Amino acid sequence: MDDTAALKKTPLHALHLQxxxxxxxxxxxxxPVQYPAGVMKEHLHTRAEAGLFDVSHxxxxxxxxxxxxxxxxxxxxxxxxxxxxxxxxxxxxxxGFFTDDSGCILDDLMITHLDDHLFVVVxxxxxxxxxxxxxxxxxxxxxxxxxxxxxxxxxxxxxxxxLAELWADVAAMKFMDVRHxxxxxxxxxxxxxGYSGEDGFEISIPSDKAVDVTMRLLEHPDVQAIGLxxxxxxxxxxxxxLYGNDIDTTTSPVxxxxxxxxxxxxxxxxxxxxxxxxxxRILSELENGAARRRVGLKPEGKAPVRGHAKLYADAEGKxxxxxxxxxxxxxxxxxxxxxxxxxxxxxxxxxxxxxxxxGKFLPVxxxxxxxxxxxxxx
Numbered sequence: 001m002d003d004t005a006a007l008k009k010t011p012l013h014a015l016h017l018q019x020x021x022x023x024x025x026x027x028x029x030x031x032p033v034q035y036p037a038g039v040m041k042e043h044l045h046t047r048a049e050a051g052l053f054d055v056s057h058x059x060x061x062x063x064x065x066x067x068x069x070x071x072x073x074x075x076x077x078x079x080x081x082x083x084x085x086x087x088x089x090x091x092x093x094x095x096g097f098f099t100d101d102s103g104c105i106l107d108d109l110m111i112t113h114l115d116d117h118l119f120v121v122v123x124x125x126x127x128x129x130x131x132x133x134x135x136x137x138x139x140x141x142x143x144x145x146x147x148x149x150x151x152x153x154x155x156x157x158x159x160x161x162x163l164a165e166l167w168a169d170v171a172a173m174k175f176m177d178v179r180h181x182x183x184x185x186x187x188x189x190x191x192x193x194g195y196s197g198e199d200g201f202e203i204s205i206p207s208d209k210a211v212d213v214t215m216r217l218l219e220h221p222d223v224q225a226i227g228l229x230x231x232x233x234x235x236x237x238x239x240x241x242l243y244g245n246d247i248d249t250t251t252s253p254v255x256x257x258x259x260x261x262x263x264x265x266x267x268x269x270x271x272x273x274x275x276x277x278x279x280x281r282i283l284s285e286l287e288n289g290a291a292r293r294r295v296g297l298k299p300e301g302k303a304p305v306r307g308h309a310k311l312y313a314d315a316e317g318k319x320x321x322x323x324x325x326x327x328x329x330x331x332x333x334x335x336x337x338x339x340x341x342x343x344x345x346x347x348x349x350x351x352x353x354x355x356x357x358x359g360k361f362l363p364v365x366x367x368x369x370x371x372x373x374x375x376x377x378x
Contacts, residue, residue: 059127103278150210197238239369
C-alpha cells in the first residue's frame with residue numbers, strides 16, 4: 001500500500017514532482033524536502049538571490065467580529081494572545097502566539113489587520129487545533145473562516161526585483177506591510193515577511209491559480225524552487241523558532257526569549273494588561289525573568305549537534321542542565337549552529353556547556369542569536 005496516499009497535497013504538488021523534488025511526509029502533507037540541486041545549494045541560492053517555497057500546508061484563517069467592527073475582532077483575539085492587536089495599523093502584520101492556562105505556547109502565528117477583520121496564518125501541524133481553539137473561545141463573538149488558498153514564500157535579496165516585475169508597487173512595502181494586489185492578473189495578498197532571515201514576501205493565492213503564479217516567478221533566472229530542508233537551515237541561522245522544536249506547550253514566551261513580541265499595552269501597567277491565558281505566569285516572568293532561556297549554541301569543530309541532544313555543565317556529563325531543540329550545519333555561517341534551553345546561570349554569551357553526541361561530550365559555546373544578520377526591509 002502507498003503510504004503517501006493518505007497524505008494531503010498542496011495545490012503545487014504536481015509541480016514539485018515535475019521539478020524533481022524529493023517528497024517527504026510533513027505535518028500530514030506530502031512536501032518537498034529538496035530538489036535536485038540539494039539542500040546546501042538551495043540554502044546558499046536563497047541567501048544570494050531568491051528562493052521560492054511552497055508553504056501552502058499552513059493554515060490561513062479570517063477572524064471577523066459578528067458586529068462587523070475591527071475593534072471587536074481585535075479585542076476578541078487579544079483574549080487568546082499576549083499581543084497588542086487593537087493597536088495594529090491597517091495593512092500591518094505582527095508575530096504572536098496562542099498561550100495556554102499554564103503560560104506556555106500552543107502555537108505561534110502571524111496576525112494581520114485587513115480592513116474590518118484579521119487575517120491569521122497558523123502552523124500546519126496545529127491548524128485544526130487552532131481553529132477549534134478560536135471557535136471554542138471567541139466563536140460566539142467572531143466568525144472563524146478557514147481559507148482554501150495556496151501560500152508561497154519568495155525569499156532573498158533579489159526577491160523584491162523579481163516580484164516588482166509583476167507588481168511595481170511592491171518595492172515601496174516595508175517589513176511586515178501587507179497589501180492586496182494583482183500578480184499575473186491574479187488577485188493575491190502579499191506580505192513583506194518570511195522565515196528565512198532574508199528580505200522577502202509571502203503570497204496568498206487562490207488555489208486554482210497557484211501554479212500559474214508560481215510558474216511565472218520560477219521563469220525568472222534568479223529564482224529557484226527551495227524545499228523544507230533549506231527552509232529549516234535558513235530559519236535556524238536566523239535564530240527563528242520552529243513550533244514543535246524550539247517552542248511548545250512546555251515553553252513560556254519569556255523562556256523562549258520572545259519578550260520582544262509582547263507589546264507594552266498587554267504587560268503589567270499597560271492599557272490592556274493581562275486578560276490572556278497564563279497571564280499570571282507570563283507577566284511575572286516579564287518582570288522577574290524565567291529560570292531558563294532559549295539561547296544560540298555554537299559547537300566546536302564541524303560536527304553538527306542535533307535536536308534532543310542533552311546539554312551538560314561539565315565535560316564528564318554528570319550535571320545535566322538542558323537540551324538542544326534545533327541543530328544542524330549552517331551553510332552561510334560555515335559552521336554547525338544550534339539552539340536550546342539552559343538555566344539562566346548558563347545563558348550568558350560565551351558560556352561553555354557540553355552536548356552529548358553518540359556518547360561523547362562535545363564543547364558548545366552559548367552564542368548570540370541570530371547567527372546570520374537579517375536583511376529585512378525596515
